[in-house]
Amino acid sequence: MNIYSDEFNSLAELYKNFSDPTRLKIMYELSKEELCVQEIAERLRMNQSAISHQLRVLRNVRLVKFVKEGKMARYSLDDDHVRYILQIGVDHVKHTR
């Protein structure tokens, strides 16, 4: 891995998704169970539009996935790396407090 390769841009893009509390909370809730948009909005006490915007972001980078079920959309984490990255962050924060 070399300093001028654009892997660093991809990496930065990846972490950017974890750099917002709303998205972290969404991923945290999804790490426990599949949820639809409205359920997430209620748990975070935020309006549905804000959640939907953030879900789109997370969808685009394949951190979450979803299946349409009628008029609802069931969201879940896309892969286990997401869980790891969350977990290590939690460890670090706990460790440095």
Add this chain to the structure above:
Amino acid sequence: MNIYSDEFNSLAELYKNFSDPTRLKIMYELSKEELCVQEIAERLRMNQSAISHQLRVLRNVRLVKFVKEGKMARYSLDDDHVRYILQIGVDHVKHTR
């Protein structure tokens, strides 16, 4: 860990530091060896001021540390979590390409 706790803000703040290619490159270089500001600037082909600004950010959140040696400052990674977080990110990026 609860949705309304501010741990999510701390977590987001932590990841924010990894969400910029310049800071990632700095941490990557420091994961290999201790370096002073000018050496980092040369490796990244960036000016010294930009590097210094980013180092301050990383210092403030204890991701890097430094020792003053005369007029120079030797920077290094502050703890092993930094290395882990970098590594998992790299794995994820490689895995999803």
Add this chain to the structure above:
DNA sequence: TGTACATATGAACATTTATTCAGATGAATT
């Protein structure tokens, strides 16, 4: 004391970002 060098800082600017609001899409139900 004066000069050179390494690093840090402050202000300014351009860019990116998250949220809100209003409205659009599309599925279910009557």
Add this chain to the structure above:
DNA sequence: AATTCATCTGAATAAATGTTCATATGTACA
């Protein structure tokens, strides 16, 4: 077909961010 409900989208706004330029600080050494 009309209504209701869940979700998505686009535009607008406010706030945060990274870099550059110019300058300041502080150390070493003649």
